[in-house]
Structures are given as C-alpha cells and as structure tokens.
Amino acid sequence: MKIASWNVNSLNVRLPHLQRWLDEAKPDVVALQETKQEDHKFPEDALLELGYRSMFCGQKTYNGVAIVSRLPFAGECVTAIPGFEDPQKRVLAATVGDLRIVDLYVVNGEAVGSEKFDYKLRWLAAVREWLREEIAAHPNLVVLGDFNIAPDDRDVFDPKRWREKILCSTPEREAYRSLLDLGLHDSFRLFNDEAGHHSWWDYRLSGFERGWGLRIDLVLVSEALKARCTGAGIDREPRGWERPSDHTPVFVEIADA
DNA sequence: ATGGTAGCACAGCTA
Numbered sequence: 001m002k003i004a005s006w007n008v009n010s011l012n013v014r015l016p017h018l019q020r021w022l023d024e025a026k027p028d029v030v031a032l033q034e035t036k037q038e039d040h041k042f043p044e045d046a047l048l049e050l051g052y053r054s055m056f057c058g059q060k061t062y063n064g065v066a067i068v069s070r071l072p073f074a075g076e077c078v079t080a081i082p083g084f085e086d087p088q089k090r091v092l093a094a095t096v097g098d099l100r101i102v103d104l105y106v107v108n109g110e111a112v113g114s115e116k117f118d119y120k121l122r123w124l125a126a127v128r129e130w131l132r133e134e135i136a137a138h139p140n141l142v143v144l145g146d147f148n149i150a151p152d153d154r155d156v157f158d159p160k161r162w163r164e165k166i167l168c169s170t171p172e173r174e175a176y177r178s179l180l181d182l183g184l185h186d187s188f189r190l191f192n193d194e195a196g197h198h199s200w201w202d203y204r205l206s207g208f209e210r211g212w213g214l215r216i217d218l219v220l221v222s223e224a225l226k227a228r229c230t231g232a233g234i235d236r237e238p239r240g241w242e243r244p245s246d247h248t249p250v251f252v253e254i255a256d257a
Numbered sequence: 258a259t260g261g262t263a264g265c266a267c268a269g270c271t272a
Contacts, residue, residue: 009263009264009272010263010264010265012264012265013263013264034264034272036264036265060265061264061265061266061270061271062264062265062270062271062272108271108272110271110272116271148272202261202262202272203261203262203263203272204260204261204262204263205260205261205262206261206262207262243263245263246262246263246272
C-alpha cells in the first residue's frame with residue numbers, strides 16, 4: 001500500500017495536478033489538505049473516473065481535508081476533534097483495509113506568541129488526546145498531513161535563519177514530540193537521516209528555485225505499522241509543474257500484513 | 258529588518 005499526503009492549496013485550482021499525480025504515482029490512498037472548497041463542490045466524479053473514492057470535509061476559502069482511496073472505506077469516519085470546539089475543517093479519519101488513516105491540517109500559527117500560535121498549541125494538545133484514543137482503538141494507525149512543524153534542524157534549509165521562528169520553535173517541536181510519544185514514528189526518518197529533504201517551499205522569494213524549503217509534511221506510523229514499512233519518500237516533481245501548490249506529495253509504502 | 262507570491266474574492270485575510 002502506498003499512502004500519501006499532499007497539501008494542494010485549493011483543489012479547485014489543483015485538480016488537474018492531482019489527477020496527473022494519481023495517474024503517474026498510483027498511490028492507494030492520498031490525504032489532501034487545504035482543499036478550500038465546500039463539500040458539494042468536491043470533484044467526487046472526476047476522481048471516481050480514475051478509480052478513487054473520496055471522503056471529504058471542507059469549507060469555503062480556507063482549510064478543508066479529504067481522503068482519496070482506491071480501496072473502499074470501512075468503519076466509522078471522524079470529521080472533527082472530539083470535544084474540541086472548532087469551526088475550521090482540519091481533520092478527517094477513515095478506515096481503509098486494515099489501516100486507520102488520520103488526515104491532519106495542523107494550524108499554521110502565524111508567528112510565535114501570536115493568538116494563532118496559542119490556537120495552534122491548544123489544537124495540537126486536543127489532537128494528541130484524540131490520537132491517544134484512535135491508536136488504542138486502531139493499532140494500525142497512519143497519521144499524516146501538513147504538520148506545519150519542521151521536526152528538527154535537518155528539516156530546515158537554513159536553521160539559523162529559522163531558529164525559534166514559526167514552524168521551528170521549541171513549543172511546536174515539543175507538541176510534535178508529544179504526538180510521537182503516543183507511539184508514532186516519522187516514516188521518512190526510518191529510511192533517511194540526511195538533512196536537506198523538503199516538502200514545502202514558500203511561493204515568496206522563489207523558495208523552490210533556490211532550494212529554500214522545509215520538511216513539514218509528514219507521515220507518522222504506529223509501532224505495529226513500523227515493522228511493515230518498506231519505504232518512505234518525497235516526490236518533488238509536482239512542485240516543479242506549472243502553477244504548482246507550494247507543497248509536494250510525501251508518501252510511505254506499507255507491506256500487507 | 259523587511260518583503261516577497263498565491264488563493265479566494267473582489268478588501269483583506271491566510272499561508
């Protein structure tokens with residue numbers, strides 16, 4: 001099973017890219033973030049034509065998540081963090097085969113110390129408590145998405161410039177750590193410990209052309225799935241296509257049980 | 258130290 005995550009930054013604009021990538025990369029499951037469209041506008045039929053069914057939880061203009069899968073969905077789907085009041089559509093959990101998939105679009109946080117930063121930390125704390133339940137109920141858990149956190153300095157093109165800045169600050173990294181402490185592993189780091197692998201490049205200052213990127217799109221796997229992980233990676237290609245998202249797809253390969 | 262681009266929507270917010 002190839003399981004991927006991609007922040008498409010508007011599915012209205014990026015549907016052709018998604019279609020092309022599904023055709024070329026042939027993932028089994030893709031978790032999308034920043035679809036920025038209401039559910040009645042989701043391109044369900046266009047994706048069905050490629051053999052993918054969809055679950056989605058969107059809103060106009062901002063946020064929005066979806067899970068697209070070649071295999072049928074089973075079991076219960078979750079579209080909000082239980083017990084956490086939040087009008088923003090940022091989470092979606094579904095079951096595909098023997099895998100529980102949790103798609104997260106983590107709050108960006110704007111700047112360290114801002115109101116949005118406080119929301120980011122509260123949101124992450126609520127997610128952690130929710131994931132604690134999910135992992136207990138579903139040992140084969142994949143938690144993936146746009147984390148808006150670079151786990152450590154290897155994931156940042158210029159750590160000095162980003163030191164204690166948003167996406168890299170100690171409180172954010174500690175919140176991320178506390179998710180791993182539930183028994184989750186960064187699949188990319190099971191196979192690669194080098195610096196310089198990125199998944200997001202700012203549109204501003206031509207970040208992609210200059211190699212100014214961060215690795216903030218992650219695929220976490222539970223202890224049970226760690227043993228079944230056969231590979232993980234980042235597909236930089238779509239970031240070079242015309243009118244790209246600022247993020248590129250990341251993925252993991254999981255062997256059948 | 259600041260700014261820069263992209264999307265949505267048509268001013269200003271979010272990233």
